[in-house]
Every structure is written in C-alpha cells, then in structure tokens.
Amino acid sequence: MEKFTQHTGVGVPLRRSNVDTDQIIPAVYLKRVTRTGFEDALFAAWRGDPSFVLNQDAYTNGSVLVAGPDFGTGSSREHAVWALKDYGFRAVLSPRFADIFRGNSGKQGLLAAQIAQEDAELLWKVLEANPGTEVTVDLVAKQAHCADVTVPFQVDDYTRWRLMEGLDDIGLTMQHESEITAFEAERAAWRPRTLPAKHLPPVEVVAARPVAAPRHADDALA
C-alpha cells in the first residue's frame, strides 16, 4: 500500500448526508470478479444526472471528497471503498462516518477524515464558489487546507500510523512472520493438510437431466 502523509487534489463538494454504500456503489456491480475498475460504478445512480457534481468539468478530476454526515452507512460491502479509490479519491472528509466504512477505508489506504459540521459548510462554500480549488490533506498535522481555510480533522492514531507507514492488514501481519513460522513449526502432526489430496476412489458423476417430473425412473428413460 502507498504511504500517505500528505495529498493535494481537487476538492469535490458533495452536499448530501446519509450517503449509504448502495448509493456509493449499487448492488448490481457486486457480481464482478475484479478488484479494480469500479470507477464507472461510483455513485452510478447519480452519474446520469448532468448537474451531479462529478459531471461538472471542474470537479471531474477530484480526489478529495467533502461529504455530509453519515457517509458510508448500510451494507458492509468493501466495493464502496474500491469504487472511491478507483475513481481517484484519496481522502473523504465528513462530519460522521459509518463504522464499517471507516474501518474498510483505513485498511485500504483511503483516508476517512472526520471534520466538524461547520467546517464542512466552510469547505463546501469555498469549493462551490471556486470550482476546481485544491484541498491539501495533511495527515501529519491532521489538517486540511483549502484556499485560505484550514480545518482540523480527526482520525484514530492507529489508522493514521498505518496510512503513514503504508501498511495494509496483510503487511502488518507479515511484520510478525517469524512468529507465524515458529507457530507452524509446533503444529501437531494430526492437524489436516489438503495436499497431497486424498480421496475415496474416483467415480463418474452422471449429469442429471431436466425431466417433466416423471412418475417412475423407468418413464424417464423411455
């Protein structure tokens, strides 16, 4: 995961509260098997509306989202974070995040920074008055700067440290790899292994065929 200390990019004012994960990415996109390429799915229901903020040229390349309270509520789908990241967002600023969304964000390198409601209003005003204004998110100082406005934000120390070190969950665990290896060395011999594979003798599996609910097995053959 990329280290995150400071990021500067176009700020996008999303004047909506309670943006749930269904709005961030609708369920139909969950059928995909990829991990990337969800940028077209982000806010899919709103993207058809020409007045939607991301459809305005000045904001199209945005990377810092400033949203209303209760961002990321609803289903726990990790796709919501993937879609935001794939679109190009590096940080979301909101007065309140859903817990699971915030957790998922931190794990995947998206900064979910909590700001005061008044500060959200301040940022919205600047970003709406001068579309395309950049926001600098400084994770070291826990501040966001936008034109002449500076607002503090909150992020828990653990998530902040992880983002600054660029450690995802797996990277964190792998810091303890020697302990995992030591644990494996002590594992009892009876504990199962899937390889080499052991089976009952192979047998042919015959495909069932559609039938009109036969009364007798023999009818089906006839």
Add this chain to the structure above:
Amino acid sequence: MGRTLAEKVWDAHIVRRGTDGAPDLLYIDLHLVHEVTSPQAFEGLRLAGRPVRRPDLTIATEDHNTPTLDIDLPIADRTSRTQIETLRRNAQEFGIRLHSLGDADQGIVHQVGPQLGLTMPGLTVVCGDSHTSTHGAFGALAFGIGTSEVEHVLATQTLPLAPFKTMAITVDGTLPKGTTSKDIILAIIAKIGTGGGQGYVLEYRGEAIRALSMEARMTICNMSIEAGARAGMIAPDETTFAYLQGRPHAPEGADWDAAVQYWRTLRTDDDAVFDAEVVLEASDLEPFVTWGTNPGQGLPLSASVPDPADMADENERVAAERALEYMGLTPGTPLRDIAVDTVFIGSCTNGRIEDLRSVAKLLRGRTRAENVRVLVVPSSARVRLQAEAEGLDKIFLDFGAEWRNAGCSMCLGMNPDQLQPGERAASTSNRNFEGRQGKGGRTHLVSPLVAAATAIRGTLSSVADLGPDVVAPDGSPLTDADRGLLSA
C-alpha cells in the same frame, strides 16, 4: 478459573497475543474457498505480488453458482460462468486444490470439508461464507469471513481477531418423534431472536444434543448465524470420532491416537463461566415452521399465522406486517392450511445423506401431492452417489420428485433453481429472506421430515399428519433403524 470449549480452541491458536486492545493474531488450520467470495481476494494477492502461504491448508469447491442439471454442458448464465472460470484459473495459478463441477468430491463447501475428514475437532476453520459455522459441530471454531479477510488468510494463514463472548445453549430431554435437530435450532432462533447471538460463540450442550448424529449436529451449528452468532460449537465425543475415523484425511495410526487424546480435552470445564446461558427442553418441541421473512419468525406447526396487532413491540409489529404482506398470509390461518407450490430438500443445512434417508423413508410407496414440485438436491456429489447406492434416488423418482446433481441449488437465487414471483416453498434451507430463493419467492423453513410430509399432502404438514401407517407404508415392521431415522 476453567475455560469454555471455544476459549480452549482460541487459546491453542494464538500466534501473537494482542496488547492494548489490539486483536489477537490467530492461526487458521483450514481455509475453505468457493467461487463467489474469492475472486477479489486472489486478485488482491496478484496486485500485491503475494503468494498463497499455505496451499496445503486450503481447499476450493464450486457450489453457489453451479447448475444442478446438465452439469456437463457449458454454464448458461454469464456471471455464474465467469465466477466459476475465475476460480478455476485462480486455483491453477496459486496451486489450490479445487473440486470442480463433475468431480466426485464437488459439493457445497460445508459438506466437502466434513466428508473428506478435513473438518476435525479443535481446528480453526474459515470460509468466505457465513454458514461456515456448520463445522463447529465437530468442536472446531469455525466462522465466516469477508473477502479482504479471505485475502488475509490466503497470504498469511492467520487472522487478527477480537475475542468473542460465549453463550451456553443447553437442550435437555429427548426429541419427540417427528421432530429433528432443525426444529431445535428453529426454536432456539425464535426464542433468542435473529440478533440474540450477536457477538457470541454459541455452545450447544445437554442431553438432546449429545444424542444427535453428526449430520444433525451440523444442521444446528449451520444456523447459528441465523441467531446472529459468529459461530456455534458442540464438544466432540464418541459420535464425532466415529464419524471421522477412516475418512480420507482423518489422522491415522499414532496420529489418530494423539488426536483423540487431545480431542477428549476439548470440553468446557465444569467451573468455566459463560457470558450468557439459555435452556430449552427438547421434549416440549414440535415441528417448527417459519411464517415470515426472517428465521426468527417461526412457530410450531400446530399454531396459526400470528396477528401483528397482538404484538406489543412496535418494531416487531411493523416487521410482521411487512412479512405477512410479502408472504401473502392472513393472520389466524392455521399454518397447516398453507399450501405450497414447491418443496426443496437440500442445502448445507439439510442436504446430507441422513436427511435424504429420512425423507426417502417417508416418501417410499407414497405419491406426490398434485401441483407440487419436489426438488431433492444432495449437498455433494458423494452424497448423491451414496444415495444412489442405497436406492434412494428410485424412491424420489417414483414419488415424482426431481433428483438433481449437487450444489447450493434453490437455497439462494444465484443459479437456475429459483422460485417464480409469488411461488411458495417449504424449504429445508436456512434463510427465508425476501427474494432469497428467487425474486418474489416465499419461503417457509422446515425440517426434512416436514418437507417430506408437505410434499405428500401439499400443505405444511408433520409426520403425524400422515396417519398411523407413517413408519411402514409398505406394511413392514418398525425397526430400530427406522426409529433412529425418524427421531435423529
């Protein structure tokens, strides 16, 4: 102070104890994989250039998307085909053992582990599927995980986990004839609610649980998640050891002895304290059915559709009103009068050989109710082969049921086996959510015995409704084996 079963298994897997509120890092003994929740995990590994740490502790199967007819033909649905082809590619690339459609060891992931003897007492078992709790029937700590956790386990064979609370669910007494372990778990869920187990690992204990076969225990642990719990467990005993011994991956020789010796220590100490306790009397139980759209909305079959107006709790009333509207039911209708269009016998809850035997026992020599479609779907290809070796398939076909290949089938609307809008089913599966078995489909969760009786009569029915000749329709005397089948 003594420890509970769950705590013992937990403690035996701590790679690194978390300090200052950080989670413990737990080792994972067995990781089961299927096509729906794994593609992004593998892609995450690929993007980060990470290998699978222990392919030899990982096994994959195809189940959720697979058709149960024409399995030798290309899969028609594009999304399903893509998911399955992706799993095949990933398994090959990362060196994972995969049992594909058409393989004798293919089947629902929660059947494949136990039948190969990979699921054992004292293991930690995970899978990107909430019904992983099934494996707890062996005294394993088994729970479902999300896709990023799947990736984490693939890469590290560990998971950082915050501790669970423990709840004892004691089921005393003996199950009456015509009831099954499915009725126990439906009654438990109706009692504690779909959120009652939240944050807990449940341990099922007591006389009625000890008397159950492994298959029946799996049915109970399977539905722990429907009570909101992360996992459910049953302490291993002679029944467990007998089920395991001789299976392909069960330990052999000195390893077997060492294992059994250890497994015998896997029981909750007498002085251990649970965070919560629930007690249920098995002999009071009747066959249970659900009337609503969550598994907690269940009642004994002898009851009637409840009237939301009688419910004191506002949330409960609103939920019931909505459920009845969706289900197309009128308060006061006796549950026994509800006619169904489809009977589904299968799933990781009740698609095992013992379930099929008990159903066949009832269907033998009888005829299917008119206009009822009956689908019998074994939980794995091996179960299908076993059933055919015992001649059960003939009984199903003679009865007028369809006998399918293995898979999740009508348990969820992800493959061709689905309910039509408004269609009503008696189903031995585990979830009756709106649209779970197909858009607009209406599900009544039932035991295999109720499913069989319903297939015969056409309305929700119990074994007792079939009359006095129930056990031996062909006039043959009642044997001990019959008794076992009808009460297990």
